[in-house]
Amino acid sequence: MRPSIKKFVHICAEELPLEDPIYEFGSLQVPGQEGFADLRPYFPGRKYLGADMAPGPGVDVVLNLHHIDLPSESVGTAISCDTLEHVEYPRKALSELFKSLLSQFPSSYVDWNGKEENPHTVVGVGMKGDYSFDSLISRRGEWRSVRDVPLREKLFALIVGGKKKVERYMGGNP
Numbered sequence: 001m002r003p004s005i006k007k008f009v010h011i012c013a014e015e016l017p018l019e020d021p022i023y024e025f026g027s028l029q030v031p032g033q034e035g036f037a038d039l040r041p042y043f044p045g046r047k048y049l050g051a052d053m054a055p056g057p058g059v060d061v062v063l064n065l066h067h068i069d070l071p072s073e074s075v076g077t078a079i080s081c082d083t084l085e086h087v088e089y090p091r092k093a094l095s096e097l098f099k100s101l102l103s104q105f106p107s108s109y110v111d112w113n114g115k116e117e118n119p120h121t122v123v124g125v126g127m128k129g130d131y132s133f134d135s136l137i138s139r140r141g142e143w144r145s146v147r148d149v150p151l152r153e154k155l156f157a158l159i160v161g162g163k164k165k166v167e168r169y170m171g172g173n174p
Contacts, residue, residue, distance in 0.1 A: 001037040004113060004146040005081045008123050011143060013042040015135040016125065019076030021047040025065060025097070026083025029058040039079065065093035078126075109133040113144045 012018070022043055027050030029037045034057050040048050051063040063069060065080075065087055078097060084090040108126045112119035123143075125136065 001033060001082050002121075004121065004143050005123070006036075006039070007146045008143040009039055009079065009081060010042050011136065011139050012125060015139065016127065016131075018043075018046075021049055021075065022077040022079065023070075023075045024048070024050050024058075025063070025068075025078060025080040026052055026086070027058040027060075028052040028054060028056045034058075039081075065096060068096050107131040107133075109136055111136075111140060 024039060027039075029035070038058060040050075049060045050058045051061050052059045053062065053064050055062055065083075066089060080097070084093060087093045107130055108124060110122070110124045112122045114120040125133070
């Protein structure tokens with residue numbers, strides 16, 4: 001997990017009315033990331049489940065993003081950070097998240113860091129109901145200014161949701 005993505009999740013935890021249970025898809029804390037990649041401290045007192053395709057540090061439940069074995073609409077908040085670039089079929093994984101878990105989220109926010117035509121980081125948030133993301137927009141400089149070392153090719157982070165409406169902000173302008 002890169003520091004800028006961790007900061008983005010922290011801002012979301014502070015600013016957004018996230019619902020329980022919170023599932024982090026791709027929660028395995030790989031060697032060298034133990035502790036640092038743990039997002040649970042940002043959600044004190046909340047029902048938080050780490051999910052990954054293999055057991056290990058940070059994983060509470062083993063799930064495959066290609067076939068998520070959970071009842072429909074059983075996830076209040078889905079988090080997936082620096083994960084999709086490791087998934088064999090990322091479009092299938094996103095389809096599973098949208099179809100099986102997040103179809104009830106009509107509002108979403110998408111942003112990026114880097115050059116618009118070739119960003120190195122993409123983030124997204126989905127919310128139930130009609131939600132304004134002004135609080136995230138006002139704090140976008142906080143996560144975008146965090147230096148990730150080393151900077152890798154096109155890494156993606158995604159807190160997913162929303163099929164119906166995407167609010168996209170470029171440089172603070174809708």
